[in-house]
Amino acid sequence: MLEGKAAVVTGGSRGIGRAIVERLCRDGAKVVFTYATNEEAAAEVVRTVQADGGHAHAVRLDLADPGGPEQLMKTAEAHLGGLDILVNNAATVHTPTPLAETDAAVFDNVMAVNARSVFLTIRYAARQMRDGGRIVNISSLNTVRPAPGIGPYVASKGALEQLTAVAARELGPRGITVNTVSPGATDTEMLHGSNPPQALQAVTGMTPLGRLGQPSDVADVVGFLVGPDGRWVTGHNLRATGGLA
Structure with a gap:
């Protein structure tokens, strides 16, 4: 379904990101993905994809670096020969802390990784992505079910969702779709x-489908959105939550 397509996935070495990389590669895309620190995990993704006949290339990157996201996009485009798909999955979390006690540096770092990097990769894609491309931004159910102590995280994901809404309207005339997936x-x-x-047991009990989601559950939603x-x-904003809303 994605033969000949060039894809970038941020945060692709573990969890949901890894499942997305593997899904896109199985569908025929060539993928460049980022990782932050775990070189062995990234190498394992590449080996798994290659063993399955796919193509993946890992790039170590600190997305909090102001120049990092655009440099990633330039590197990926040069490696892949173009850009058709962008999945902004990378995110950082923080120790739950009341707003009154949250250091501004924590807020700045979370926003840099979870929101500013998304703005910068979308900005690049808006200029360079081929017509008919696909952009998917990974958010969180926490934007509609916020919890005490995670103000910076929720704020960053809320910003990501609004960037999706604006970009969809701006890029629609070129046939580029832009969507959010909220696991x-x-x-x-x-x-x-x-x-x-105990918290995981509680949320499982509240979920109509009666289990935690698996990374592949989310990756398959992304695969649908970026495919024909x-x-x-x-x-x-597609909420891949097992019915929890």
Whole structure:
């Protein structure tokens, strides 16, 4: 379905990002993805994709670096020979802290990774992406179910969702679709690292489908949006949550 397509995925070495990279490669796209620090995890993704006959290339990048996102896009375009698909998946979280006690530096870092980098990659794509391209931004159910202590994270994802809405309207005349996917509780290292077991049991009990999401559940939604069947969907926020809203 994606043969000949060139894709960039940020945060592609683990969890949801890895599942997205593997899904796009299985569908025939060539993918450049970023990772922050875990070189072995990134190398494992490349090996897995290559063993399946696909093409993936890992780039180590600090998305908080103001010049990093645009340099990534230039590098990826040169490596791939163009740009058809952009998936902004990378995100950082922070220790839950009341707003009154949250350091401004924490807010700045979360916004830099989760929102500013998305703005910069979309800005580049708006100039360089081929007509008929696809942009998908990964948000969170927390924007509609906010919890105490995660103000910077929720603010950053809210900004991402609004960038999606604007970009969909600006890029629509070129046939480029822009959508958000908002996962619910998904079985990843990040989820387990930031939530106690009792919280995960509680959210599973509240989810109509009765389980945590799997990274592949989210990746398959992304695969639909960037493939030919997603051509008539733009400006939407698809909540991949197992029914939790």
